[in-house]
Amino acid sequence: MKALNIIGTAYRATLEEQDDPVVWITHAMAGAGANLDVLLRGNAVNYAVLGQDASGLAFGERRQKHAPRLADDLAGLIDKGVAVYVVEDDLDERGLEENTLIKGLRPVPRDGIARLIDGYDQVWHW
Amino acid sequence: MAKYLLIESRDPFDANDVAHFYDLAEGLARKGNAVTLFLVQNGVLPARPGTRSAALGELAAAGVEVLADDFSLRERGIAADGLAHGVTAAPLDVVIDGLAEGRKTLWH
Amino acid sequence: MSDKPTLTFALMDPPYENARSTTALLLIDIAARRGYDVKVFAYEGAVCLPFARQAAHPNAVHGRDVEEEDHPLPREWVAAVMAASERNGGHVDWVNCGLCVDERGVDEAIAGVRRGTPGDFWKMASESDNTLVIPTR
Numbered sequence: 001m002k003a004l005n006i007i008g009t010a011y012r013a014t015l016e017e018q019d020d021p022v023v024w025i026t027h028a029m030a031g032a033g034a035n036l037d038v039l040l041r042g043n044a045v046n047y048a049v050l051g052q053d054a055s056g057l058a059f060g061e062r063r064q065k066h067a068p069r070l071a072d073d074l075a076g077l078i079d080k081g082v083a084v085y086v087v088e089d090d091l092d093e094r095g096l097e098e099n100t101l102i103k104g105l106r107p108v109p110r111d112g113i114a115r116l117i118d119g120y121d122q123v124w125h126w
Numbered sequence: 127m128a129k130y131l132l133i134e135s136r137d138p139f140d141a142n143d144v145a146h147f148y149d150l151a152e153g154l155a156r157k158g159n160a161v162t163l164f165l166v167q168n169g170v171l172p173a174r175p176g177t178r179s180a181a182l183g184e185l186a187a188a189g190v191e192v193l194a195d196d197f198s199l200r201e202r203g204i205a206a207d208g209l210a211h212g213v214t215a216a217p218l219d220v221v222i223d224g225l226a227e228g229r230k231t232l233w234h
Numbered sequence: 235m236s237d238k239p240t241l242t243f244a245l246m247d248p249p250y251e252n253a254r255s256t257t258a259l260l261l262i263d264i265a266a267r268r269g270y271d272v273k274v275f276a277y278e279g280a281v282c283l284p285f286a287r288q289a290a291h292p293n294a295v296h297g298r299d300v301e302e303e304d305h306p307l308p309r310e311w312v313a314a315v316m317a318a319s320e321r322n323g324g325h326v327d328w329v330n331c332g333l334c335v336d337e338r339g340v341d342e343a344i345a346g347v348r349r350g351t352p353g354d355f356w357k358m359a360s361e362s363d364n365t366l367v368i369p370t371r
Contacts, residue, residue: 003359008143008369017337022369025355028352110146110149111153114154122364123232124367125367126369135254166257218257218260221261221264222270225364226239226241228364231364231366233369
């Protein structure tokens, strides 16, 4: 079975979780042998941006030890052999140029998503 | 040819990426796939004839079966016999039917 | 496709915050009444759905005491869906993501709920006829 995890919403609970929950579960499943890829769409394309810095979160004297490092986590998926697709139109509309993003992403035009998902047994929109 | 069930739970008046999900349904249909778009929760709001309803009629014209959850319609006071062109009321069972049939099913 | 398919659902939403948690349980209920085998992977806030310590309360705005208000408790809905499945020859296997349970402190779940990991979700999906992920917003 080959599955595509579509991530369409960014920065929900990433500070509390110190991770993106869907990027995280993708890592966990891939580590357990799952055959899956990722498609970033909508504002989730921002996860591929270099230079994101969420460090310094503190409440009183309670300081966060591990800020989320979402771009690194995506790069880690690519290193594990997970294909990370990103919708080109969503990048363009948000003013994101290739040189501001991590390496190894696979751009797909918005009107190419239908063809992309045809190639998967399961498509999970998170 | 594959079969798809796309479930739209969001209101296009409230979320501007609903249009992209509609486009995906149309794109899949134009590629020859059997596609059902099932509107549920606030996703049924454009099923009441209004400024965002034409998109649903266009989807139906492109070959997408556009259904609206009958409970969600009733909950919002939308008459099942007065829906926008191209939309038909249907029970939530359609989703389980589609899953049991093996349709690739996406929830937005 | 078999007569009585096996379906997997992945849920993310906690109770009482939006419509998705209710719609998800309605879908599972439909499958349960049909006697399907249903696997549920509760992720993030959804692990609160079967939390055993949910308690009913009165509703002073409507002048109802606890009994009259009969306030919905999702843990009762989950239990009812499990029972419906068994009555109809099926089974609901509900797995709560363990780390999600820990961080929320909801480690008392109703009977029939077990603790698991993301690997369980992949296994469930692999062993099912189909899978639906109902994401949070």
